[in-house]
Amino acid sequence: MTAAVVDAHGMGAFLPAALARHGVACVHVCSDTPDLQMADRAAGDFTVEVRHHGDVAATARALRMHGVGFVIAGTESGVLLADRLSAELGTAGNGMSRPAARRDKYEMTQAVREAGLATAASIATSSAQELARWARDHDSWPVVLKPRASAGTDNVRFCHSEQDLKEAFEAVTACTDRYGGDNTTVLAQEYLHGDEYFVNTVSRDGAHHLVEVWRYHKSPVDGARPMYDFEEPVPPEDPAVATVVPYVLSVLDALEIRNGAAHTEVILTERGPVLVEAAARVGGSHAPAVVSRFLGTDQLDCMARAIARPEDLAERRLPRYRPSSRLRYVTLVNPYDAAVLSAEHLAEVRSLDSFVDLVLTLPQDAPLPRTVDLFTSPGYLYLAAADTARVEADYRRLRDLEKNGLYAAFPCARPA
Template sequence: MSQNRPVVVLVDAYTSGKYLPPEFTALGADLVHVQSTPEFMPSMPAPDLSVYRAALVHEDLEGTLLRLKEYAPVCVLAGQEPGVLLADQLAEGLGLPANGPALSEARRDKYLMGEALRVAGLHCADQLKSRDTDTLVRWAERTGRFPAVVKPLNSAAGDGVFICADAEEVRTAADGILDTETIYGDTNTEVLVQSYLQGTEYVVDMVSYEGRRHVCGVWEYEKRLLPSGRNIYDRDRLLAADEGPAPELIAYVEEALDALGVRFGPTHAEVILTPQGPALVEVGTRIAGNMHPAFHSAVAGGNQAALTALAYLDPARFLADHAGRRYGKLREAVCHTTSTTQSGTVESIDEGAVAELSALETVDRFDLKIGPGGTVRPTVDLYSSTLRIFMSGASMAEIDRDCRRIDEIKDRIYRFRETSAGAK
């Protein structure tokens, strides 16, 4: 690695954050990784640190800033959600492009996020946060609008999110969340209860630089509600940028990002189109979790990781060629996340079932989320799903056909140890 190459700092490059280093490297940059916690977070695969010039473990802000100054970085950004707050602090402290400290907490804390939107006059859920379960229950009873949503303030991927049909379910959900840890290792000292947003949920992914944005994709969520009240991911379907509600959703997310002080970097926003108009569920200032560069480029003509690298390393080109523009849908596309009711320790992978999956016409690529020695448990959120499958075709009928076949194959992928295997 050349000492003359620009240096990019990534904080907590878990999951889809792994797609950022190749894009920055392709544009001539070296990378430094900052780990925000003493140990890697066990809920996610550890980043591959071999692609970085250096890997630092954060202990205190002053010390980390001092160490980073040696590399004269050109930008700092979060590789995934747990790195958002520290990335904001480091970028600000180094005088680099940053979204600023004033609303940093509101870009992670779901209660503060909603209140920032309310101040800006944007439609959003009614809400209350508290440590006292009785207070949360009384709020839900007083509003009288069930179902209600109960969830942690600072998690993601559906972790700890419950849709509650009555006050007693609110109490049970809140009691179950309080003082437990999120997937990021944070303790839930308070719980958030919100009004239920009725409507279809969508994703809007963007990249910003100096407040000017490129829209990378609008995806329609298909979720399944379990008897437990957990709403799990099933399929994300790509819309054309001018299809159905996409223009309205894009305009709303632009306003939401302005309200949250987002001027730089990638964003992944989840929005529900209610009868009263779009309402934000949450937005993360990082690339989308279901992002795969090659797949997204093939179906949408570009991808969020590559555009993020371009924005930070060649902002003039990004602003001239991409800001103020939207992706172009090239094929029907779906990201399918499979669920299971099985449980057990994986002994091996059934290569025959993998070959059947690979042979399906619309399957472009897929991730086996659990390897031998890993544990399968009944799906309650994104991190307990079993497969992530990227699919594309000339028609949705083709994709629907192969999804039905996937449902027949998915639970044959993992072979369990006899002593701990579970079954449907």
């Protein structure tokens, strides 16, 4: 069997190897998304690359010539094109009655609400005046403002006043999103109080398999921007899992995610789980080998098995996750305007008792930007131990190192 991966960037770069382990060959589809020629694409793992130039029928013909029987998005920019190609090829794909709801966060909220599920109060608008009126009527601060179709924490703002809202609206609409799209409108939503979780799943022919549940911990950076701090897997027996997972599976149905991976974020509020957003692709920014080692499975392997052998999912033969120790994924946060990573202090990080692995996502020997969102983080690392106190102590030591030597500041650098 041959599968096509649309925009194999980020976690999508791991897909060819995962699929190959289960006997599935890969074709890479390079979308026409602007400025997406990233260095993290696993080009060597593809025998064929097809460039999409806006003509879905032509791209589908090329894929048909290579015997493609399944299409999957490698990253967020590939979600809509993967769906359109699946529909054109007639292969197993997602529902096409409202495909934009899998990318446009306002359409997503509307689709989930119409399915009778809890959602955040929201408005999408191109008018600062309409936004201000909505905020006054809503009368609850802070208000969350973000682009309608981006990824990560790209231009997500917490606004505590009408002035904050005005400034955030102007900032977001003045720039493009992560994938080069114009932010002609913005999405504003009520701030949801409660713990935030992400749920990774894989689906085949409308049946869903739970891969893992993690709990986020975020902290503000750059004034009002939420930033990933650390995240930890939630044991399957945790009461939150029994509450969050059925809601998430209903969200997948509402968004017609029937074939492929999904990464869904929810907040467990006093009134129950409420959607933050869902993505019809594999979850981002994790090391599959580490996750599999400590959880007993990972989303990429489950996705590959569901493609190669759909009956494994249908007959519930895919592995269930089970944390084997206290694992913590920690996002690196550089507090300087310009800095380079100190090799000496990186060695100290690697010597922490609970250290497992470190992944740098920006060049180590180049000046680093101050971290203001996920895309300006230098990378991430994993800590794991049988004792939660050991992990917590090493985490605090890491954060102390970040303020005191891990980032060697240029002469002009200043702490944030």
